[in-house]
Amino acid sequence: MRFSTPTIAYLASALALALLPQAARAGITAFSGNTCDGAAGLDVPCDGSCHQFNGRHSFRVDGGSGGHCVTMFEDPNCAARAEGRMFTFTNQDGGCQNVNTGKGIQSFLCSSNNICLV
Template identity: 60%
Template sequence: MRFSTTAFAYLTSALLSVLAPQTAQAGITAFSGSTCDGSAGLNVPCDGSCHKFDDRHSFRVDSGTGDHCVTVFEDPGCPEDGQGAFLPHQTGQCQNVNTGTNVRSFTCAKDTVCLLGV
């Protein structure tokens, strides 16, 4: 069996991409229970995008992905001028969301300063 240079390069590239360490992309999962129990929502990306939090009472950022900030809002749509609570240093532990008001939306970002819009 003969391999062309192109086929060899392709196979080598494919092998290296499988063996190379991959950067972990953090995700966040919200739960209906207060201690990351009850029904779990989807694991959504921790990339600064806004997500619903209705009927959820706790969350967990994927462990092993570094330090993240979660900001929760009492209004839907993560309004920049709305009432929000910063929850910095989320690194995989379960976080109960008891802010004294109903939480309707949240953002999660790889950020240790908890800046909105970054």
């Protein structure tokens, strides 16, 4: 079997891309327990989109992805309508964060860095 030079170059570049480390893309998982235990929710991206948190009491942002800001809301649609209805947690990177705010947290946003979205 003979390969042409462009074919070999293409295969070599595809192999190199497959072996290079990929940029860390953080996700966040919420849990029903207080210490990232109990039932786990979906691993959703830290991309600024609104996600539900009802019935959850802790969360973890994927480790090794750098600092992230997670903003929690009493509102189910990530709306901060009045003072004291949202809570921010910065420097989230792999550790478990208990969400003991004394309020019923319904939704959250996770930013891809430590700059909070609200």
